[in-house]
Amino acid sequence: MSDKAKENIFARIWRWIGHIQHGILRVFGLILMLIVLIALIGSIFSGDDEFEMAESGLLSFSPNGVIVEEKSQVSPGDAFTAALLGGGARNEILLRDVIEGLRLAAADDEVTALMVNFDNLLGATPAALHAIAAEMAAFRETGKDIIAYGDSFTMGGYLLASQASEIHMHDMGWVMVNGYAVYRTFFRSLLDRLNVTVNIYRVGEFKSALEPFMGDEMSEEAAEANRFVFGELWDAYQRRVEGARGLDQGALQVYADTFPDQITALAHESARATGEIALRAGLIDHLTGRGAFRNAMEERFGRDADQNRVRSSNFLEYVEARRPKPRERGDVIALITMTGTIVDGNQDGGVIGGDMHANLVRKARLDDDVKAIVVRIDSGGGSAFASELIREELRQARLDGKIVVVSMGGVAASGGYWIAAPAHEIWAEPTTITGSIGIFGFLPTLENALGEIGVSEDGVALTQTARFPSPTGGVSEAWNTILQANIETGYDNFLDVVGEGRNMTRAEVDAIGQGRIWTGAQAHERGLVDHLGGFDEAVTAAAERAGLEEGQFRLRRFVEERDPFKEFLKMIGLSFVAEVMAGSGLMPGGLLGQAASETGAELQRINMMNDPRGVYATCLECESFRRVR
Missing domain, CATH: 3.90.226.10 (2-enoyl-CoA Hydratase; Chain A, domain 1)
Known part of the structure; x- marks a missing residue:
């Protein structure tokens, strides 16, 4: 009897699995080669495309993602996990690209105005937001306009939008300027209920990183430190926005504190109560639907019939095309x-x-x-x-x-x-x-x-630390x-x-x-x-x-x-x-x-x-x- 005849059924199955694996690898290799080929061809044909500034001189900036110092290198596995939890790999915009672009545009005679929309801005640090806001203010000081539009405005988006010459918001939108808050989840009682022992070692009266394991509420020391630091951030936010919008000092504090009462009073009077509150507070200039805003911008800057949108150039593409070439020596x-x-x-x-x-x-x-x-x-x-x-x-x-x-x-x-x-x-x-x-x-x-379920540990140690x-x-x-x-x-x-x-x-x-x-x-x-x-x-x-x-x-x-x-x-x-x-x-x-x-x-x-x-x-x-x- 031959060796193959002696093979049991499991050996044959294993051999066929090996054949299938090799086949899959070959198919994957062919697909990979095809992708590389398509990418190379695409780069060859796209390499000749040159950036052309729109005749209107209008730049359009609608950041979609998080503004970061450096882009993350994320493995496919991590990206897949992120997708499962919250919608896939996040898009990232480099802070230095935004800063450099605003400076280039401010000094560029071809650029006449900037149109911004921060609806899809997913986050940035307060320092990054203030740095961008300062550059937007410098852009306006050259005599060029910034037009902002949003369905609604979050804290970060509004800090930037407040630097605009004019702010439009959708009729049903609202400006969510509600100050900073620091809350954490505490689970000491849960750990006690589960009989989990949390061994904590720390130094520092204000070192609050482990407080969720130590108690069920924020300590006075941590609360004091947080009020001091984040109060300073809120003060800086108010100064930046109120200065740009010409508002009285403390206007944002009043807006945030009285918003519940205002919306209650207006809820039955107007279908666009939240927008009316922002308009009356001077946080925005116009309540404008998307279509009306688009028509107004097309009338002002022209319409791109091919793209079916206002005639403008993409801000990030402008930055990439116009940034100076780095020095090669020195x-x-x-x-x-x-x-x-x-x-x-x-x-x-x-x-x-x-x-x-x-x-x-x-x-x-x-x-x-x-x-x-x-x-x-x-x-x-x-x-x-x-x-x-x-x-x-x-x-x-x-x-x-x-x-x-x-x-x-x-x-x-x-x-x-x-x-x-x-x-x-x-x-x-x-x-x-x-x-x-x-x-x-x-x-x-x-x-x-x-121990409660009958599991214990015991043994012999020859020293106190073994x-x-x-x-x-x-x-x-x-x-x-x-x-x-x-x-x-x-x-x-x-x-x-x-x-x-x-x-x-x-x-x-x-x-x-x-x-x-x-x-x-x-x-x-x-x-x-x-x-x-x-x-x-x-x-x-x-x-x-x-x-x-x-x-x-x-x-x-x-x-x-x-x-x-x-x-x-x-x-x-x-x-x-x-x-x-x-x-x-x-x-x-x-x-x-x-x-x-x-x-x-x-x-x-x-x-x-x-x-x-x-x-x-x-x-x-x-x-x-x-x-x-």
Whole structure:
């Protein structure tokens, strides 16, 4: 009998499965080759297309997505998960593209006006919103108009729209300017009911990251700090909007506080009560339906018959076509952008990897052409160990004679501030959220919960520390002592890091530390920040310190080198997810979809806590303000 005859049925099935796998791989390979071919052909034929400014001189800007410091590198798997929870991979618009575009347009005689719509703006930090608003105001100062339209306006969208020459809103819309709020979910009672033991180790009177595990309400210390910081953000918001709209001081506070009474009074008088309230308050200029607005704009700027819309040019396409070509030679200022949660290792995908970003700093430090390093930070912190790896490289760069300047984006708190500490200069926007100098660690254990169902852990340990903390067996008194001491040592390290970088004593740092957060303006008053200003001011300061004259240096971004083939596969994965999920995901849109997306983001932040010592310098409440709508 032959060998094949001796094969049992399972071996034959396995062999056929192998044939099917090889067939699928061949088909996938052919499809991939076809996609590459189509992409190449498309790039060849599209490469000859040149940007042409519309005769009307009107630019149209309708951002769809989140405004970010740096675009995320997201794997197809992560994109698929995002699609399941909240509608697929988010679109991202670079803050520097918006800023540069507004400056180019302000100086361009071909540009006559800007038309904006922020209905699909999904978020930006307060600092980013204020930076864009300032550039919109500068654009108007050149004598050019900005026309804003929205079905409704959120906090972030309205801050930008308020800079317009005229604001139109749909008859049934409303302006949701209701101030800032900071709320978190507390589940201490639930953990007690489930008999879960939460072992908490922290330093800092105001370090509130773990409060949801410790109680059922916000502590007075945390409430005090939040009122102080976010009150400053709300004051800045009011000043910006009221100044642009010519409103009395306090008008927005009155609008937000009296809105319930006003809508109740008007609800039965007008079908467009919410719009009438905004109109009477001076927040908008006109209540206009979509069709009426489109007709008005076509009458003013002309109609593009081919596109069936008002004659205009796309703002982001304009930026890409008109931005100056970078210098190819000359001294270099290295730009390293660090955005997202700080995690250990070579992580990527919208996070700061300790090893990866330390290596980027090292490359810039060892490059003879680099005379200065500018680090742009937008992070609420994370792993203390990963933060230290990056700080060490920046400190060494300074010791090697390189100029190091930090530019803080929307958030640069806790581990984000740890990284910034060794810089020659720290620049922050007035509305940057920073500080949060504090440390924590936590370990939930289930020994009591398991005991109720008859599960226990027992054994033999030859020393007091041989038995490590266990999720099923709890934490021994010896290890509780070790872990708390470890956290206290981490806080001492944090104080030393800041003290060395800022030329302050440990007592001085501790007085403004204790886990408390500050706005950029408040941090400047307390010596944690040197100057108030944006990215461009930080680059100019770095150039001056390095002795580089304006126009005689080039800014070069240092980024992790990626495998082009893997990046192509990621691109295919993201495109596939976007098409298959059709922007809706398994979870519906609206409030439920938003809640699912926010829950997923919170779980992801917890899952990324991979510090090898379990020590974290993280400001979780700060992360909430990296995406203000």
